[in-house]
Amino acid sequence: MISSNVNGTGSINWSEIYNRQKKKLQENFKDPVQINPNAIFANNETSLSEIDIYGFDYDYTLACYKPELHYLIFKLGQEALIQKYGYPSELINIEYCPDFAVRGCHYDVRKGLLLKLDSFHNIQLGTVYRGTKALSDEAVKTLYGGIHVSLEDMNTFYGTGPMYQLVDLFAPPEMTLLCNLTDFFMENGIPYDPEYVFHDVRSAVQGVHTSGLLHSQILADLETYLDKDSGTSDLLESLVSQGKQLFLITNSGFPFVDAGMKFLIGNHWRDLFEVIITKARKPKFFNESKRPFRIYDPQTNSESYDRVLKLSKGKIYQQGNYYMLQDMTGWYGFNVLYFGDHVYSDLADPSLKHGWRTGAIIPELEREIIRSNCLEYQQAVKWLNILQNLIENAQMDTTQDTTEIRQSWLDERKEIRNYTKSLFNAQFGSIFRTYHNPTYFSRRLARFADLYMSNVRNLLNYPIEHTFYPRRMELPHEPHV
Ligand SMILES: [Mg+2]
Numbered sequence: 196m197i198s199s200n201v202n203g204t205g206s207i208n209w210s211e212i213y214n215r216q217k218k219k220l221q222e223n224f225k226d227p228v229q230i231n232p233n234a235i236f237a238n239n240e241t242s243l244s245e246i247d248i249y250g251f252d253y254d255y256t257l258a259c260y261k262p263e264l265h266y267l268i269f270k271l272g273q274e275a276l277i278q279k280y281g282y283p284s285e286l287i288n289i290e291y292c293p294d295f296a297v298r299g300c301h302y303d304v305r306k307g308l309l310l311k312l313d314s315f316h317n318i319q320l321g322t323v324y325r326g327t328k329a330l331s332d333e334a335v336k337t338l339y340g341g342i343h344v345s346l347e348d349m350n351t352f353y354g355t356g357p358m359y360q361l362v363d364l365f366a367p368p369e370m371t372l373l374c375n376l377t378d379f380f381m382e383n384g385i386p387y388d389p390e391y392v393f394h395d396v397r398s399a400v401q402g403v404h405t406s407g408l409l410h411s412q413i414l415a416d417l418e419t420y421l422d423k424d425s426g427t428s429d430l431l432e433s434l435v436s437q438g439k440q441l442f443l444i445t446n447s448g449f450p451f452v453d454a455g456m457k458f459l460i461g462n463h464w465r466d467l468f469e470v471i472i473t474k475a476r477k478p479k480f481f482n483e484s485k486r487p488f489r490i491y492d493p494q495t496n497s498e499s500y501d502r503v504l505k506l507s508k509g510k511i512y513q514q515g516n517y518y519m520l521q522d523m524t525g526w527y528g529f530n531v532l533y534f535g536d537h538v539y540s541d542l543a544d545p546s547l548k549h550g551w552r553t554g555a556i557i558p559e560l561e562r563e564i565i566r567s568n569c570l571e572y573q574q575a576v577k578w579l580n581i582l583q584n585l586i587e588n589a590q591m592d593t594t595q596d597t598t599e600i601r602q603s604w605l606d607e608r609k610e611i612r613n614y615t616k617s618l619f620n621a622q623f624g625s626i627f628r629t630y631h632n633p634t635y636f637s638r639r640l641a642r643f644a645d646l647y648m649s650n651v652r653n654l655l656n657y658p659i660e661h662t663f664y665p666r667r668m669e670l671p672h673e674p675h676v
Contacts, residue, residue, distance in 0.1 A: 206594045209585065213604070216581050220574065227573040232564040233653045237663035239645040241532075241552055244660040248526045249434055252477075252535035253445035255364050256556050256651055258455050259425035264413070266291050267420070268400065269368035271408060275399035282376070282395070289375045295327065296370035297623045298362055298559065299636030301349075305357040306338060307377060307389025309370055311623050312358075314638035316349070318342040319629035321613060324622060326377035359393070362636065363537055369400045410451045417458045426652030428460040431467045437659045442470040442526075444480065444533075449473040449491050449511050470506050470524065474513040477537075481517045481544035488515035517549060527551075534651050538636070542643040555644035556651055559626050564649075566618050579611050 251257050269291035276282040300311050300322075308330070311322040318339065323330045336342060348356035361370050373396045380387040403409045413420045434441060445452055452473055456464040465471060472480075473491065488503040491511040498513060506512065506523045521527050527549065534554040535541025545551040566572060586604050589597040612631075616624035627637045640647060646663055648654075657663075669675060 207592055209589050209592070209597060209600050213585060216585070217578065220578055220581065224574055224577055225570070227568055227570045229568050230564050231656075232561040232568075232649060233656060235554075235646050235648040235653050235657065235663060237646055237665040238641045240662065240664055241645045242660075242662040243532075243657070244662070245529050246439070246532045246552065248440045248442065248531045250442045250444060250531060250533035250551075251651070252533075252537070252541050252556075253443060253447055253452050253455070255536035255558065256534050256541075257427050257431075257443075258459065259422040259427070259558070259650060260364075260420055261422055262293060264364075264420050265293060265368045267412060268365055268403060268409065269372055271403040271412070272368060272372050272396065272400040275402055276372075276376070276395065279402070280395045280399060283379070286376065286379060289379070291368060292371060293367070294620065295374065295622060296367045297620050297626045298366045299360065299626045299634060300366075300370060300623055301344075301358045301360050301635070302370070302373065302393060303358050304390040304393040307392070308338075309374060310335075311629060312344060312635040313629040313632040314635055315632060316344045316346065316635070317629075317632070318344065319624070319634075321616065322623045322629075324374060326374045326381055327622075328378070328381075329622070357390075360635065362539065365400050365404070369396060372396055372400065410447070414451065414454050417455065421455060421458060423459060425459070425650065426655060430652050430655050431460065431464075433655060434659075435467050439659075440469045440526075441467055442472070443468050444472045444475045444477065446475055446477055447473060449493060449513070450496070453493065465509065465511075469508050470512070470520070471510075472512045472515055472520070476514060478540040478544055480515065482548065484516050484518045486514045486516055488512045488519060517544075521549075532645075538640050538643050543639075546643045546645070552645045553643060554651070554654075555640055555647040556649070557626075557640070557647055558649055560647070561649035563619055563625055563627065569618075572615060572618055575611050575615050579608065579615070582608055582611070 254260075273286055273289065277284050277286055296309070297311075300309055302309050307325055309324045311319045313319060318335060320332045320335060320342065321329070323335045330338075344358055345356075348358050350356050350359045373393060376392055376396065377387075377389070379385075380392075431441060443452075449471075460467070472488070476486070479486075488506070489512065490499040490501070490503060491497075491513045492499065493511060503512065503515075503519075504523075506520070529550065529552060531545075532552040532554060533541070533545050534556060536556040536558070538555055542553040542555060546553045582604055586601055586608065589601050589604075616630065619625040625634075627634055627640075633641070
């Protein structure tokens with residue numbers, strides 16, 4: 196492109212190239228590419244013909260929850276903060292805003308900021324919030340001495356730093372509550388330590404789960420919280436009818452799972468599974484060999500004291516570990532495909548340590564695909580790429596000073612990037628990408644999940660022998676063909 200000589204005077208007329216390319220795009224790009232929101236996407240080639248055993252997590256995998264669940268988690272978290280942690284009673288008046296946060300953001304407990312990181316640990320500017328108020332790019336760069344966050348500052352497998360990722364099913368209401376609380380303290384001039392507030396909110400919200408309160412409220416109104424039309428029943432019946440073996444590994448207790456599965460599938464649901472493991476303590480289930488299985492008796496709500504030497508169909512097991520499961524069943528490696536919604540505790544160890552094939556359930560995917568299927572989004576992305584090429588090429592032009600024109604293009608680029616971000620979520624954008632990189636969440640999803648999809652029922656759209664092929668990723672040095 197840099198060799199173009201548009202005005203015939205020896206120098207390149209960049210404005211004319213810009214206008215010509217923009218007109219061409221507007222005239223020619225009218226049919227957006229349509230991606231099926233109910234498709235399955237492959238990070239790694241996966242052939243279902245090799246899969247004999249299908250494993251499932253329960254919550255948010257077989258059990259699809261309706262949006263009402265986040266309202267409930269928020270409300271119970273609010274009540275717990277007031278009643279158990281002594282927070283001001285006025286907090287109860289705050290209503291849950293479902294559109295504020297997205298899963299996978301990080302919270303810096305020392306600085307009290309919610310933000311989004313990319314796969315290089317860079318902060319995405321424009322996604323840093325104290326409470327529900329955005330910080331300017333300059334303020335962020337001053338606070339972090341740039342935009343990079345050191346590995347040592349992450350609270351992950353590698354370290355115990357101040358940067359926590361909120362990625363489980365409680366994340367959106369938990370993040371929103373945290374930010375509402377921060378607003379409350381700031382607006383009322385109440386001094387607070389963000390680290391205490393974070394741990395109090397975390398304990399309150401997680402406590403709603405561990406105390407059994409959340410489960411009891413869900414059980415009291417399954418119609419409101421569980422999506423009965425999610426297709427789970429059809430999928431499981433279909434797999435069994437085609438000779439596949441099924442197993443369940445969930446951290447939830449049997450009475451909760453049993454009520455949900457009876458509601459979703461019917462009283463015969465246990466007949467579909469070869470092995471049912473509850474209270475599994477994932478991710479420890481996959482990486483510790485200490486806890487043996489125990490048999491759970493639903494009649495007496497008690498566990499056996501006998502040593503479990505084999506796993507039998509029809510029985511309910513609790514705890515246990517991966518190594519005993521493999522020894523007792525002979526299931527391992529490429530014959531097993533396990534589905535879960537928690538990219539770390541469900542999928543990381545099965546994939547990295549044990550060689551299972553893995554499928555991630557990412558409910559947000561459906562909405563994001565629908566958004567990215569629109570003409571406005573695709574036109575904006577296409578123009579962004581053209582504009583970026585123009586910016587890159589113009590800076591190589593030594594025949595004239597292109598500083599001014601490039602600055603106006605850089606401003607336009609910033610505007611378009613903010614527009615494409617806001618189509619997914621006004622504050623944080625897509626859970627899968629920052630402006631130009633995959634997110635921290637997305638990079639891990641690509642590493643731990645062979646397949647990913649919005650709902651496990653999407654499997655019904657494919658033949659049982661189907662092979663999923665990943666899109667060939669063009670490396671930056673390879674020719675664009
Ligand atoms: Mg789950």
